[in-house]
Amino acid sequence: MDVVSINLSLLDWLIIFCYIGLMIGIGLYIFKKVPGFDNFFSAGRAVTAPLLVATLVSTFYGLDTLFGTAEIGFMEGIVALVAYSIPFYIMFGIMAFLAPKIRDRNPNARTMIDILGDTYGKGTRLFSAVTSFFYSTNTMEMMGMGFVFSLILGIPFEWGVILGAAIALIYTALGGLLADILTDFVQFFLMVITLGIATLIAWNSVGGASGVWSGLALFNRGDPSAYFHPLGGYLTLGLIIVYSITSLAALADPAFFQRIFASASGKEIRKGFLIGIPLWLAYDICIVLMGMAAAASVGLGIIPEPHADQSLLAVMGHFLPSGLIGLFIAGVMAASMSTADSYFLVGGGNLVYDIYRPVFRPKIEEKKLTRYVKYGIIISAAVSIGLVFVFGRIMGVWVFQATLLINSVLFPMYMALFYRGRKTKLAGLLSTGFGLIATVVYYILISTLGYFSTEYGTYMLDLNLFGTPFTIWQEYAVFFIFPIGVILWFIGNWVSKEGRGVSKERRAK
Amino acid sequence: MIGWDILAYVGAIAGIVAPLFVLYLYLKEVTKRFRGMGKEAKKE
Secondary structure (H helix, E strand, C coil): CCCCCCCHHHHHHHHHHHHHHHHHHHHHHHHHHCCCHHHHHHHCCCHHHHHHHHHHHHHCHHHHHHHHHHHHHHHHHCCCHHHHHHHHHHHHHHHHHHHHHHHCCCCCCCCCCHHHHHHHHHHHHHHHHHHHHHHHHHHEEEEHHHHHHHHHHHHHHHHHHHHHHHHHHHHHHHHHHHHHHHHHHHHHHHHHHHHHHHHHHHHHHHHHHHHHHHHHHHHHHHCCCHHHHHCCCCCCCCCHHHHHHHHHHHCCHHHHHHHHHHHHCHHHHHHHHHHHHHHHHHHHHHHHHHHHHHHHHCCCCCCCEEEEHHHHHHHHHHHHHHHHHHHEHHHHHHHHHHHHHHHHHHHHHCCCCCHHHHCCCCCCHHHHHHHHHHHHHHHHHHHHHHHHHHCCCCCHHHHHHHHHHHHHHHHHHHHHHCCCCCCCCCHHHHHHHHHHHHHHHHHHHHHHCCCCCCCCCCCEEEEEEECEEEEEEHHHHHHHHHHHHHHHHHHHHHCCCCCCCCCHHHHHH | HHHHHHHHHHHHHHHHHHHHHHHHHHHHHHHHHHHHHHHHHHHC
């Protein structure tokens, strides 16, 4: 397998430098225009639908989606779209329905941790903020940026990681959420439009669907029909459920919640999600088909066989002309930075706004709070970079982060948002605390005692219970831990005497 | 095979056109805001 190489012309370099310059320029411009913490952290709660569409789409889709989905398209075909992406569209649809209610019922909230902390107290606030912080560490994006920068600049991977993070960090720390959203707006156009144009060119260059079919037959050394089968010819309903369980994290994504509370109204955020769904779909269609076109190109002898996760870059590097390849690389950087910056901000907010402020300085001045959140953003970026160096290539890091969020935060948060009955501190503490600790312990056990299955692309552990052998997957953590967290919430509510005898109307007040 | 070609073209064209629609919505909104500001300035 060959490592991809891309030759950039002067025009390509010019486009890439213009893109980086524009991002930093926006950060500097906003830096002078955002007085007060509310403007810095919640963009003045005035973000309307077009900006919301751009920031939601570009934030949730990063390099893990771009390279990861293309990788599945390269190896397995259209199943990447049907079985892996559709569960996320269902979650986005649910968010379009729930987000306006969340926004309008909590006009003063800034983060989802506010909801949990206000309902269940400081202990739950702490557990959920720690969960949100770990979810927001950008290990995958950092790795992707390191790879892209090392590819185009010829620098070591580690320097690529630091360079990419530094650019995203500069404009996020300078301008906060508004800079984040405005840069996302530019990045959204770059990443989606360039991929659309590139797909048209590359798909035609391989010879359309019939060319892809012939190429896949040669690549696969046989019948390529499994590439065009919606379930890849191997997925069962059980496997789809296991693989798609992490999509539940979209219902508790802290960057989504920050944007819900920053939206101008419930109507605007609903439009944001609804217009976003077809865009996410179009983006996925292009990536998956480009992964398949890359495999077909290898079969037809047009390109040498790349590593599967570099298939998209390999096919684009070969087919796109000068100028467009620069735009495409800028689009790849945009996909990465638009995700990294948003989660740097969420992580910084978790450290300072959600943990430091309520525990140590409840009456902190706005100016100081803004400054401290900027320090938090730098710490969040440093932790993300550090994790890359400590762990190297982490298989399944997204599955761990998503599982952590689902097990610890999802249920207590939605009970806090929509359940009108009694909600006690003990209930929140038990369910978030257990979800966080049990998930970490589960993953430590699976990754130290288990093994990585290349067949299923996940960590597994073989066990023997009363003479019956069986295998547990890392994805099963949700099936074990989430229901126990739910039960603990009810037990905590039942055991605690807090709020007993108070009428529903008074509680609602 | 034609169905896959249609899917590729629909995905790619949607990827080009849909962001332009979002840009149109944004420009419409900005224009409306500026017009509103102009009217207010005239009143004053």
